[in-house]
Amino acid sequence: MMYDNDEDEYLDAGEEKSRKISVDERPHKKHKKSKKKMTTKQKIVMWIGRVGAVLAVTIAIFLVFVYGVMAVLCFGPSKTAKKQFVMSVQETSAIGFLANWFCSEEEIAQIKAENSVTDTTEVTDTSLVTIDTTKNEDVPDIQVIDVKGSTYKGKLMIVKDPSRLIVGTVATFQGQGQVVADIAKRYEAIGGVNGGEFVDGDTTLTGVPIGLVMVNGEVVNGANDGVCHVTGITHDNKLILGNMNAQQAKDNNIRDCVSISAHIGPFLVINGEPQPVSDMSLNPRTAVGQAADGSILLLAIDGRMANSLGASFSDLQDIMLQHGAVNASTMDGGTSTQMYYDGEVVNTPYSPLGPRSCPTAFLIK
Numbered sequence: 001m002m003y004d005n006d007e008d009e010y011l012d013a014g015e016e017k018s019r020k021i022s023v024d025e026r027p028h029k030k031h032k033k034s035k036k037k038m039t040t041k042q043k044i045v046m047w048i049g050r051v052g053a054v055l056a057v058t059i060a061i062f063l064v065f066v067y068g069v070m071a072v073l074c075f076g077p078s079k080t081a082k083k084q085f086v087m088s089v090q091e092t093s094a095i096g097f098l099a100n101w102f103c104s105e106e107e108i109a110q111i112k113a114e115n116s117v118t119d120t121t122e123v124t125d126t127s128l129v130t131i132d133t134t135k136n137e138d139v140p141d142i143q144v145i146d147v148k149g150s151t152y153k154g155k156l157m158i159v160k161d162p163s164r165l166i167v168g169t170v171a172t173f174q175g176q177g178q179v180v181a182d183i184a185k186r187y188e189a190i191g192g193v194n195g196g197e198f199v200d201g202d203t204t205l206t207g208v209p210i211g212l213v214m215v216n217g218e219v220v221n222g223a224n225d226g227v228c229h230v231t232g233i234t235h236d237n238k239l240i241l242g243n244m245n246a247q248q249a250k251d252n253n254i255r256d257c258v259s260i261s262a263h264i265g266p267f268l269v270i271n272g273e274p275q276p277v278s279d280m281s282l283n284p285r286t287a288v289g290q291a292a293d294g295s296i297l298l299l300a301i302d303g304r305m306a307n308s309l310g311a312s313f314s315d316l317q318d319i320m321l322q323h324g325a326v327n328a329s330t331m332d333g334g335t336s337t338q339m340y341y342d343g344e345v346v347n348t349p350y351s352p353l354g355p356r357s358c359p360t361a362f363l364i365k
Helices: 002-075 079-090 097-101 103-116 178-186 246-252 313-322
Strands: 142-148 154-157 165-169 192-193 205-209 213-215 218-221 228-234 240-245 254-259 268-272 285-291 296-301 325-330 340-341 360-364
Touching: 002 240, 002 246, 097 218, 142 340, 165 178, 165 213, 165 228, 165 254, 178 340, 178 360, 192 285, 192 296, 240 246, 240 254, 240 285, 240 325, 246 254, 268 313, 285 313, 285 360, 296 313, 296 360
Parallel strands: none
Antiparallel strands: 142 154, 154 296, 165 360, 192 340, 192 360, 213 218, 213 254, 228 240, 228 254, 268 325, 285 296, 285 325
16 A cells, blocks of 8 residues: 555656646747747848849849940940940930940040931922822731841831821820820820920920921921921821921921931931931831822831840831832831830830830821
């Protein structure tokens, strides 16, 4: 009996010890759990830091690579490559400063002077265009085709009936403009491309056009701007190009028009003759033309991308001549270049944020 009691006491003591161990272990387990959470947080922070470091190194390597490419273009054996680089970046206000990293102001000025656009005093002879929309009945009213060259790709819209071409604008010329898609919706147009020049420099106002703008025979901008570099469509639906003021535009029977500086948007073809243009710079481009049968040609070339560096003015000229243009002119380019058709932007504008806002557009009703 004594043994049994001793055994019971021993067992009771063992159970008590077991219970104490269990109780003592609980805080220890909680402590481990808490420590595990902190470790997870530290791992997340460490992971974010590593990803950030990899991104920073990648960006740094990319910038060094880009700088190296530009340095090779400017300091390499090819003088043509250097001129092409300078002319390409100098066409845009956003990256024009890159030329100054490698060239002096005097050198840049010399390159630009050697490759400047020679403007013309000639005005379109509209008699060279004979409109016959009944001809080629099997040809679609609107075609959007791919165009490709060694340095570019893009879209060409061919519109059989030139009476469908109009100039569309934003509601008011102030502040920020609109993308072509939104201007087209405002006029219930099926398609179009960006139009003339706008205020861009130290202050950028994409809703404020530069020069003469006419809509349906009315001067809506530039009435007192003097002579402007004009691209327009007449009341009898013929594309007309020339340097003229508002009164001369009316005298030339212009219905709708936009303006753009000659060095930004040179005339490409006048009266079937190619005009002297620079072929040194590659950039996104927009152009408008008309064939002898009256068909309207709207062109948008992608640029500043790995699969499409861009086109020169002479490239635009060649495309227009290949498709029968007797008159053709360049519109604003760069990030402005965009073609809209049937509810979507059909080219690839150079901008991660999408097409740039504009004050005017050539539209197809």
